[in-house]
Amino acid sequence: MLTFLGFLFVILAITITFVQPFIRKKHDDLIKNGSKIPPYIGFIAMWDLKLRSALFGFGLFMLLLAESVIFAKEGHQYYILSPTGARSTIMSPGIKFIVPFSKIQEWEKFIDIKCVALDKKGNYKQDVTGIEGIIPNGINVRFIDKVDANVYASVRFEMPSDDIAFIKLVETYRQPSNLINNTLLPTVSEQLKNVTFMYSAEDYVSGSATDYRMTIEDALKNGGFVVKKVEVRDTIYNEVGVDSVLKKKRGIKEINKFIRNEKIFVNGIPKRIPHEINVNKIITAQVIIDDVDLNKAFEDKLKQQRDISAEKIIEIQKVETARAAQQRIVAEGERDKAAERVKQEKMQVNTLIAIETRVKEEESNRQLAEIAVKTAELEARALLIKEKAEADANRLKVNAGLTPQERAQIEKETRIGVAHELSKMQVPTNMIIGGNGGNSTESLLQIKLLDDITKKQK
Template sequence: MLTFIGIALIVIGIAIFILKKIFTNNTAFKIPNQKRSFQIIILGILMTILNGMFFYADAGTAYAVQYLTGGDKMITTQGLKLKWWGRIIPLSYETSVKDIIVDNNSLLPESTQGMYNRKAQKWEFSDAIKAEISTSVIVGVNINDEAVFLNMADRNKSESKLIYGRVLPNIDAAIKNTCKLMDAQDYISGQASDFDRYFRDQLENGMYQVEQYYEAENSNEIVGDTTTVRRIRVNKSSKQKKFRIKRDNSGNIVRDNTNSLKQYGLKIYQAQVTGIDWESSFDERLDLQKNEVAQTQLEKQQAEREYYRAKKEVAKGESEKAKERARLEKIQIQQTIEAETEAKVAEFNLIKEKKQFEVEQFKAKSKKVAADAQYYENAKLVSAGLTPQERAEWEYKTAVGVAQQIKELSLPSTYISGSEKGNNSNLLQSLIGADLAKRMMTKEK
């Protein structure tokens, strides 16, 4: 801008000087004098000189300054900078490159510095299906290595040449190779992420070298379940030509690095497919597949509904069985507890009777011992001899007890008495006393 203004001032000054020479004696025109024309020319020259001496560096742009003396320098900061009438090559830190699918009624966005747009092209996949592919790639320059940056700027001269001559051909090669490695059917079946990965990997590290191989399209198929297996034989089979990534003996990918963006110090910040417009025949096939998938899903849902309905009935029957089992188990437990209770009660009653029997036995034994002791005491008293008064008292106390023992005595049915007047009472007392004494002595032993 300053150069244009300076040149314009120089032209105006020269024109004033010439007009002044032509119309020297003409007073109708008021033309400035020669001094003023020289001032305008000098001002124009100064502005032209200043414009070649300085330039303004914009933010987000790196500049390669090539001086008249042959040296060069990288400038990455913004502001007013000296260029000493040298040449500057501006390169954006990040440049957006897009392939856009444009409809018939829409216009392609205009390209500017730092943003380059072009119409998406048609590419052919491995199964011969064609599609327009729109991509979005963001490329960044290396400002951390001045030598690499200046070499790249010197070889490309401008940002537009770098984009159109280096970046776009690499993008086209990456898309072409990636389409070779994949069928359109595979792309829509879940391998879209693989497409993006292959695409970016080739831009960053170099293009894949691909090789052809043949795959049998129709082969024998084994179908069946756990009990029956059947082999379906296909009479005719054809081979389909496909491509795959070439690898060396160690399994590493073989790449073509002759035109890699890495050698220019460029870095890929983003590389992805933003849209695909399939050809009409494939769209029709997709519609049929969508209908088949929808029908399959519907039938699957119906089958699952029937399956879960059957499961529900089975679960309901199991619930009723469990409820009935719980009821019967409750009755069984109740009866078992009652039987166990009765058995425990009977056992306790038996123990009680047994203890009662033992108590009665001990009571009887105690009475017998007391009676025996009384008999023993009576025998001692008889043997020791008693006074008439003591004898009468003893006879009275033991009359009741002795009466029970008399029944057990075995006395002779006949005896001879030598006394007169029938003193049988003395003899009877003597026999009773003797028998009692004998029994007591036997027990004592």
Template sequence: MLTLFGILIIGIGIVTLLTKPIFKNHRLLGWFTQRKSLRIILLGIVLSIVTGTLFYAEPGTAYAVQYPWGGQKAVFRQGIHTKMWGRLIPIQFELPIKYVIPNTNGELGEQSEYANGDAAKYWAFSDAVKARIATSVVISINTDGEAQFLSVADRNKTEQNLIRSRIIPNIDQSIKNTCKLMDAQDYISGQASDFDRYFKDQLENGMYVLEEYTESERREIIGDSTTVRTVVNKDSKQKRFRIKRIQGEPVREQGNSLKAYGLKVVQAVVTEIDWEETFDKRLQLQKEEVAQTQLEKQQAEREFYRAQKEKARGEAEKAAERARLEKEQIQKTIAAETEAKVAEFNLVKEKKQFEVEKFKAQSKKVAADAEAYQNAKLVNAGLTPQERAEWQYKTSVGVARELKELNLPQIFIEGGGDSQKTDANLLQSLIGAELAKKMMESNSK
């Protein structure tokens, strides 16, 4: 720009210098003198020399400088550099390239002056569904190798030519190949990340070599998971593509890679997809079906859990009743066992008490026998006349008292024969028995 301005100034100086003698009285040319015209020409020459030998390198831009005598150099640093009237080929360090889906008015919206934006194109997936795919790609040039950069700049001449003739065709081919590898239904069902991965890998490392194959139509499952009924047309075949591989590695097209130009893919993503109208309608129907299925599933789950709740409630009530009956049973069992143990304890107690009373009676009998034996021994041993008189007195008093207290039967039966002898024997027997009893009782006391 400054060089052209300098040439323009030189031209103005020459014109004023040549036309001044012809139009001497012209008012516009009156200000220009020969000296002023020469100064103008000199100024133009200086500007042309300065602008032709120097240039300013903007930040973030690499320059290839091609000299008139055939030499060239690469400039990667910003600032003022010499070009010696050479040709400049500026290329940004990073080249943003975007495919944008136009709005209803066909406009692409606001775009950066440093980005290359184009309208998104329609691409067909393997199931023939078409869609406009908006992408955002950032390509970085190689600023480490000067020779490779100069080769790319020399072969492509301008940055725009590099983008249009090298980069965009690779982007288009990558999108095309990636669309062939999947159905539109697969993309919306979770393979969007695979699309981005295939897209970037082909841009960076080269295009896949695709091979064609056919497969039977997918079986559509109708019904629940327990009873599977399928609908399939045996004669229906679908043409599909897959990546050709050798020993697990994908086969790529030779010479069709951005790496050959020292270009590196910094970013390659799909930002938006505008499906064709027929597929949008189908998606809407699918969404409605999915929503209806989800609703029915939720209702079925609700009924299932309600039944489970009622079943659980019944089990809980059954368990509570079982616990209550078991508690009553345990209480009755414990009460019966307690009663049995109490009766057993009472029986043992009665037995012990009987044995105690038995031993008491035996003790009394032994004591009485011992006393009687002692008394008999004393009598047999012989007493003094005074002791014998005292013993007879006590005995007679005791016998009289016992006879007084003696309770004889009021009625007795007489037998035939010797009645007087029988009466005497009976009376003696009764008196003797009663006296013996009283004696034993008094001795025991």
């Protein structure tokens, strides 16, 4: 807009300068003749040299301003080559000032590469608007077990944010299309083929898909892998049957040998080869593996294996069900046997407890009887000691000088007391009399003691 206005003002100033003498002369003639002056003649006639110079200068200013100001758009980077040969870049959006009449080259900050499938008419099956690099029908790769596949990948690259690297990139490739067609597309295709040859199709469908995709992303971001060729043996076993399951043994049907690439590690880190993406400091912002379309023959083989595996699983499940039923019957028998064993053991325990209780009761009775005998014996001894003490006391009193009257009175009272006690005592039928002419009182006491012990034992 500024450029258009600048050119308009400059051209207007130059035009007025050329037609000014003629218009001015006609204007003066009309004044002399007293004729009416048309507006446009009056307007042009009033533009003297100062006004024409000012108009011309303003037009030049507008042209210079238009060449000195650039509006940088979001998501774009700009390469600036000034008339003096100086190079610079614009990385951020907004209004920027540059040297007038510089050469400006605009680049997308992000470049998208995408594999797109084609229909039978050769048209893309999805919208490709905004995609700079398109790979029709994916990238054809081969796994180490000689299975072909078409890999559909979506990769987004980001231009270098470093000024020097971006300037070198622009000067090397000159146009974004050269960078896409000569570097990005071939490098993506090469890395996918190299990584795919590190895996087998069997591994991919058996659970290595995630690892496969992560390896592709790693190779595009950090450089290709230095690999070595390794011989791999793929052992194929015989069909799984009921007998093999029961015997837990499978025979080998065949062994396939093939060569595959394996990473070389140095101190635990994969050894790499930088590719053009890394060398030009292009950032791999995003890698998505949309699909891996395996060879149709291999997919048919997988379907057959899946059906066979399903039948094998059903047969194995039947075997396991029968085995479980057998184990259940055995377990139930063992359970019944254990229950009967516990019942018999409980009965034995009850009998043993009853016997042990009776034994303990008899033992307690015996101990009580022994204690009773000892108690009676102690009581008898205590009585004897008491009687003997009283007799000794009386003897000492007599020896101390009692009168014959007092001594007679004491003996009388003693005999009356003894007789009174003897009258109360029940004399047993059995009598023990000492051979050496013992005391009759002592003999009676002994007889009573024995009689009491005999009654307690009964």
